[in-house]
Amino acid sequence: MNLLKPKLVSIKKDVPVKQTLTFSISLSILFGIFLRIHQYLYNRQLWLDEAMLSTSIINRSFGGLLQPLEARQNAPIPFLFLTRLSVEIFGSNEYALRLPALIFGLLSLGLFYVVSKKYISADAVPISVFLFAISNALIYYSSELKQYSGDVLSVLICLLMVERIHDHRLNTLQAIAWGGLGAILIWFSLPVVFVLASGGICLLLFERKTKIHTLFITFSIWLLSFLSLFYLFINRSLANEGLKNSWTAKDYFAPIPFLSPLNETLRWYLTTFQNIFVSPGGFASYELAGVLFLAGCWLLLKKRHKYRLLVLLLPIVFALLASMLKQYIFTTRVEYVQGGRLVLFLLPAILLLVSEGLEYFKLRTHKIIFIWMLILLLLHPLKISLIHVKNPRIGENVKPVIEYVFDNSEEPDKIYLHPRIKHQFWYYKNLLREQINLDVLEGVRDRDGFVHDIRGLDNHPRIWFLFSYTLNDDKLEKDSFLSQVNRRGCQLDAIEVEGASAYLYDLSQTQCSISRHS
Known part of the structure; x- marks a missing residue:
C-alpha cells in the first residue's frame, strides 16, 4: 500500500x-x-x-x-x-x-x-x-x-x-x-x-x-x-x-x-x-x-x-x-x-x-x-x-481626405487621382453616396505620362490632386509629382493625414496663400 x-x-x-x-x-x-x-x-x-x-x-x-x-x-x-x-x-x-x-x-x-x-x-x-x-x-x-x-x-x-x-x-x-x-x-x-x-x-x-x-x-x-x-x-x-x-x-x-x-x-x-x-x-x-x-x-x-x-x-x-x-x-x-x-x-x-x-x-x-x-x-x-x-493600425487613411475634397470642392473643380488612390476613391465615393458633378481624371504612374496629363490642365483654376501611400517610395513619387505641379501653378489648399493627402492647385496663376489641414 x-x-x-x-x-x-x-x-x-x-x-x-x-x-x-x-x-x-x-x-x-x-x-x-x-x-x-x-x-x-x-x-x-x-x-x-x-x-x-x-x-x-x-x-x-x-x-x-x-x-x-x-x-x-x-x-x-x-x-x-x-x-x-x-x-x-x-x-x-x-x-x-x-x-x-x-x-x-x-x-x-x-x-x-x-x-x-x-x-x-x-x-x-x-x-x-x-x-x-x-x-x-x-x-x-x-x-x-x-x-x-x-x-x-x-x-x-x-x-x-x-x-x-x-x-x-x-x-x-x-x-x-x-x-x-x-x-x-x-x-x-x-x-x-x-x-x-x-x-x-x-x-x-x-x-x-x-x-x-x-x-x-x-x-x-x-x-x-x-x-x-x-x-x-x-x-x-x-x-x-x-x-x-x-x-x-x-x-x-x-x-x-x-x-x-x-x-x-x-x-x-x-x-x-x-x-x-x-x-x-x-x-x-x-x-x-x-x-x-x-x-x-x-x-x-x-x-x-x-x-x-x-x-x-x-x-x-x-x-x-x-x-x-x-x-x-x-x-x-x-x-x-x-x-x-x-x-x-x-x-x-x-x-x-x-x-x-x-x-x-x-x-x-x-x-x-x-x-x-x-x-x-x-x-x-x-x-x-x-x-x-x-494605437490601432491605420494604414492609408484616405477617407478623411476624400471627405475633405468633397466638402470643399465647387464647380468647375477637377479631381486628378494618382493611380494608387483611384480604387479607394471610387469605393468611398460610393460608400459616402456622394453625388459630385466634377470631372474626375484617373492619372498614370510614370513621370512622363503625368507631365503630359498636367500640360492638358494648364490654365485651369481649381484642380485637386489626390494621393495615397504606404512605403517611402510612394511618398517620394508623390513629392516628385507635386514638384511638377508647383512649376505650373500655385497651391490653394491641402490636407495631409497618415497615408494619404490632397492638394488643390490653381494652374492659371503662380502666386497665392495656402491653407493646410492635417
Missing part, C-alpha cells in the same frame, strides 16, 4: 500544474480574440490592395466572380463567395468586407491549440499558443480584405488531418472522406497544396496502419482537385509574363542553386531565413528565433518525431521549389506590415518549432538563462500587440 503513495502524491502535484497550464492557454486564446476583434472594430480604411479586390466583390454577381478579377487581383473562389455573401447581408462597408477574414482568424486561435498538442511537447504548448495569439501579422490579417487568414486556418486543418490519418487505420469510406476534405481546402487556399503534398509524402514514408492503395484513394482526390483548380483558374493567372518579370526584378522568386550566381543565391536564402522570423514571424531578434527554430527541429528529431518534423518543414521546401520555378511568390519583405503575407501560411510551423526550441533550452540550461531567453522572445511581440491596442 505504501508503494502507491509516491505515485499518488505525484499525481496530486501534477493536477495544479495542468490546471495552471490550461488556465494560461485559455487566457492566451481570450487575449488573442480581444486583439483581433479590437483591430477589426477600429475599422481602418481600405488600403490599395483591399480597394482593388473590393471592386470585383461589390460590383459583380457570384457568377461574375468566377471570371478574372479586376486590377490583376487573385483570391480563392470560396473566399470571394463568402465575402460577397457578407456584402449581400450587411452591405458594402468595411466591416462586411473583412468579416470572413475575422472569422478565419478567430477559428484559427482554437485550432492552433489543438495542433500544438499534436505536434510539440506539452510544456511548449502554452508558449506557442501565446505567440500565436499576439502575432502582429495574424492580428493584422484577421482584419484585412484578403485571403491570408484563411490560408492559416486551412493549413491548420490540413495539419490536423494528416496527423489524424497517420494515427488511425483508414477504411475506403474514410479515405474518400479525408480526400474530399483536402479537395475542398485546396479551393479555399492555394498554399494548402504544399502542406498536402508534404503530408502525402510523409504518410507514404511512415504510415504503417493503412494500406498504400487506400491512401492512394485520398491522394488521387487531392490531386484531381488541384489539377482542376490549376486548369480552370491558376494557369491563366500565371500566364502574365509582365507580372512575372516584375516579380523577378523585385526578388520575389527564389534563385535556383547552382544555376544562379553563388553570391546572389547565398544572399537571398540567408536574407529570407532571417526575415521570415521578422515578417511574418514578428520577433525582434531573428538570431534568437532562428536558433530556437533549429533547436526545435533537433529536439523533434531526437524524440524520433520525424514524421511531425517533416510535415512542418516540407511545406517550406515545396514553396521554395515552386518559387524557383516562378510558380509562387516567396517574399519576406519587412518594409511594412503587409510584408511576408504570401508565406503567412508557414507561420504556424515556425511558431511551433520556435516554441519547441525553447523547451530544448529549458531542459539543458540554467533556469535564469531560460527565463532571459523567454523574456527576449516574448517581449517584442507582446509590446507591439499592446501598442496597437492603444
Whole structure:
C-alpha cells in the first residue's frame, strides 16, 4: 500500500500544474480574440490592395466572380463567395468586407491549440499558443480584405488531418472522406497544396496502419482537385509574363542553386531565413528565433518525431521549389506590415518549432538563462500587440481626405487621382453616396505620362490632386509629382493625414496663400 503513495502524491502535484497550464492557454486564446476583434472594430480604411479586390466583390454577381478579377487581383473562389455573401447581408462597408477574414482568424486561435498538442511537447504548448495569439501579422490579417487568414486556418486543418490519418487505420469510406476534405481546402487556399503534398509524402514514408492503395484513394482526390483548380483558374493567372518579370526584378522568386550566381543565391536564402522570423514571424531578434527554430527541429528529431518534423518543414521546401520555378511568390519583405503575407501560411510551423526550441533550452540550461531567453522572445511581440491596442493600425487613411475634397470642392473643380488612390476613391465615393458633378481624371504612374496629363490642365483654376501611400517610395513619387505641379501653378489648399493627402492647385496663376489641414 505504501508503494502507491509516491505515485499518488505525484499525481496530486501534477493536477495544479495542468490546471495552471490550461488556465494560461485559455487566457492566451481570450487575449488573442480581444486583439483581433479590437483591430477589426477600429475599422481602418481600405488600403490599395483591399480597394482593388473590393471592386470585383461589390460590383459583380457570384457568377461574375468566377471570371478574372479586376486590377490583376487573385483570391480563392470560396473566399470571394463568402465575402460577397457578407456584402449581400450587411452591405458594402468595411466591416462586411473583412468579416470572413475575422472569422478565419478567430477559428484559427482554437485550432492552433489543438495542433500544438499534436505536434510539440506539452510544456511548449502554452508558449506557442501565446505567440500565436499576439502575432502582429495574424492580428493584422484577421482584419484585412484578403485571403491570408484563411490560408492559416486551412493549413491548420490540413495539419490536423494528416496527423489524424497517420494515427488511425483508414477504411475506403474514410479515405474518400479525408480526400474530399483536402479537395475542398485546396479551393479555399492555394498554399494548402504544399502542406498536402508534404503530408502525402510523409504518410507514404511512415504510415504503417493503412494500406498504400487506400491512401492512394485520398491522394488521387487531392490531386484531381488541384489539377482542376490549376486548369480552370491558376494557369491563366500565371500566364502574365509582365507580372512575372516584375516579380523577378523585385526578388520575389527564389534563385535556383547552382544555376544562379553563388553570391546572389547565398544572399537571398540567408536574407529570407532571417526575415521570415521578422515578417511574418514578428520577433525582434531573428538570431534568437532562428536558433530556437533549429533547436526545435533537433529536439523533434531526437524524440524520433520525424514524421511531425517533416510535415512542418516540407511545406517550406515545396514553396521554395515552386518559387524557383516562378510558380509562387516567396517574399519576406519587412518594409511594412503587409510584408511576408504570401508565406503567412508557414507561420504556424515556425511558431511551433520556435516554441519547441525553447523547451530544448529549458531542459539543458540554467533556469535564469531560460527565463532571459523567454523574456527576449516574448517581449517584442507582446509590446507591439499592446501598442496597437492603444494605437490601432491605420494604414492609408484616405477617407478623411476624400471627405475633405468633397466638402470643399465647387464647380468647375477637377479631381486628378494618382493611380494608387483611384480604387479607394471610387469605393468611398460610393460608400459616402456622394453625388459630385466634377470631372474626375484617373492619372498614370510614370513621370512622363503625368507631365503630359498636367500640360492638358494648364490654365485651369481649381484642380485637386489626390494621393495615397504606404512605403517611402510612394511618398517620394508623390513629392516628385507635386514638384511638377508647383512649376505650373500655385497651391490653394491641402490636407495631409497618415497615408494619404490632397492638394488643390490653381494652374492659371503662380502666386497665392495656402491653407493646410492635417
